[in-house]
Amino acid sequence: MITLGIIGVVAAITLPTLNAAINKKIRAEQIRTVKYKFTKATEKMAAQGLIGPYDSTAAFVAELQKHLKIMKVCPSTKIRDCWPYEKVTLLDGKEWEISKTQTGKHLKMEDSDTADYGSPNVGIITGDGTPMILSYNTKCEALDPVKSYTWSTEDNKPVSNATASCVAAVFEINGSRRPNKQNEDVALFNANGLGSSCAIELESGKCFGSAFTPTPLTKAECEAQKDELGIEKCYYNDDYWAGAVQHCGGVNNMPTANDLAKIVSAIYKGNPTVGPQQNLNDLIYESGTATSLGLPEPGFFLWSAEELSSFDASWRSFYPTVTGWSYSNRNNSGNMAVCLGD
Structure with missing residues (x-):
C-alpha cells in the first residue's frame, strides 16, 4: 500500500509536467x-x-x-x-x-x-x-x-x-x-510583437511610442520631402529635427510643447503640472518610471513639433529634479524624439 501511494504521488507530480511538454511540442x-x-x-x-x-x-x-x-x-x-x-x-x-x-x-x-x-x-x-x-x-x-x-x-x-x-x-x-x-x-x-503602438498614454487620450534617436536629413533630403512632411524650411545639413519628423511621418505626428509638458506629469512623483513653455524645479523622480513608458532615465531631451526657423526647433529637457522648455539648432544630435501612436 505504501508503494502504491508513492507511485500515485509521483504520477500526480510528473504527469502534468509530461502533458505540458507534450502539448508544447504539439503546438510547436x-x-x-x-x-x-x-x-x-x-x-x-x-x-x-x-x-x-x-x-x-x-x-x-x-x-x-x-x-x-x-x-x-x-x-x-x-x-x-x-x-x-x-x-x-x-x-x-x-x-x-x-x-x-x-x-x-x-x-x-x-x-x-x-x-x-x-x-x-x-x-x-x-x-x-x-x-x-x-x-x-x-x-x-x-x-x-x-x-x-x-x-x-x-x-x-x-x-x-x-x-x-x-x-x-x-x-x-x-x-x-x-x-x-x-x-x-x-x-x-516575421512580426516583432502584437498590440498598441503606444508606450506613453496621456490623459488627453493621445499616446506616443518609445523614444528614439533620429537619423539626420541632409538639406537635399529635407527639401525633397518638406511639403509632404509639413516642414516649412530646411537647415543646411545634419538636420536631426527634420530626421525626427521624417521618422514620425510628418510634423502632425510629433508631440506639441503642451504634449511634452503632459509627459512631465506622467514621469515625476505627484504628477506635477507645468505649462508648455514653463520650467519647473525641485521635482522628485523615482527610478524606473521613465523606462516603463519607453523613455530613457533622466536626463534626456525630446524634440517637439514646433519649428521656430530654418535653424531652430523647440524641445524639452527631463532631468532628475528639473524640467525645462528650450530651443536650439536643428543639428543638435543629443535630442531624442517620440511619435504619435494610436
Missing part, C-alpha cells in the same frame, strides 16, 4: 506547419517573379490567393470576421482587441527606407481553417526568380525562407478554444 509543430505552408506559397510566387512589390497588403493577398488555398478574406475594417474571438492576452498579461490590428505598427513593425507596413492589414482564413492577419511591406523588392532560398528548420523540419520575408503576420492554431495567448496558441510570423 502546428506553428511550424502554418509557416511552412505559407512559405511554400510565397516560394511559388517568387519563382514566378510575383513576390512584389505591391502597393498594398490587399494587392498582395489578391495574388497570394492563386498560390495558397484561402477560404475567406477580410479587409481591415472587418478583421474580426477572420478571427475566432475578440481579445488576445499579450505577453504582459494585458488584453488586445484583435479588431485593432489595423496596420503593421500593431505588429510592432517599424517603417524605414526599405520598409513600409502602413498599408491596411488583411485578415484571411486559410484552406485548413487557420486565421491569419497579414501586413505586407510595400517597399519589399522583387526576388530573383531563379534563385533558391535556404530554409530555416526546427527538429530537422523546414519552417520558412526569405520568400516570406515581405510579410509580417499573426495567426491562431487553436480556434476559439483557450488560452488565446500570445506565444501559446497565438503565434507571430
Whole structure:
C-alpha cells in the first residue's frame, strides 16, 4: 500500500509536467506547419517573379490567393470576421482587441527606407481553417526568380525562407478554444510583437511610442520631402529635427510643447503640472518610471513639433529634479524624439 501511494504521488507530480511538454511540442509543430505552408506559397510566387512589390497588403493577398488555398478574406475594417474571438492576452498579461490590428505598427513593425507596413492589414482564413492577419511591406523588392532560398528548420523540419520575408503576420492554431495567448496558441510570423503602438498614454487620450534617436536629413533630403512632411524650411545639413519628423511621418505626428509638458506629469512623483513653455524645479523622480513608458532615465531631451526657423526647433529637457522648455539648432544630435501612436 505504501508503494502504491508513492507511485500515485509521483504520477500526480510528473504527469502534468509530461502533458505540458507534450502539448508544447504539439503546438510547436502546428506553428511550424502554418509557416511552412505559407512559405511554400510565397516560394511559388517568387519563382514566378510575383513576390512584389505591391502597393498594398490587399494587392498582395489578391495574388497570394492563386498560390495558397484561402477560404475567406477580410479587409481591415472587418478583421474580426477572420478571427475566432475578440481579445488576445499579450505577453504582459494585458488584453488586445484583435479588431485593432489595423496596420503593421500593431505588429510592432517599424517603417524605414526599405520598409513600409502602413498599408491596411488583411485578415484571411486559410484552406485548413487557420486565421491569419497579414501586413505586407510595400517597399519589399522583387526576388530573383531563379534563385533558391535556404530554409530555416526546427527538429530537422523546414519552417520558412526569405520568400516570406515581405510579410509580417499573426495567426491562431487553436480556434476559439483557450488560452488565446500570445506565444501559446497565438503565434507571430516575421512580426516583432502584437498590440498598441503606444508606450506613453496621456490623459488627453493621445499616446506616443518609445523614444528614439533620429537619423539626420541632409538639406537635399529635407527639401525633397518638406511639403509632404509639413516642414516649412530646411537647415543646411545634419538636420536631426527634420530626421525626427521624417521618422514620425510628418510634423502632425510629433508631440506639441503642451504634449511634452503632459509627459512631465506622467514621469515625476505627484504628477506635477507645468505649462508648455514653463520650467519647473525641485521635482522628485523615482527610478524606473521613465523606462516603463519607453523613455530613457533622466536626463534626456525630446524634440517637439514646433519649428521656430530654418535653424531652430523647440524641445524639452527631463532631468532628475528639473524640467525645462528650450530651443536650439536643428543639428543638435543629443535630442531624442517620440511619435504619435494610436
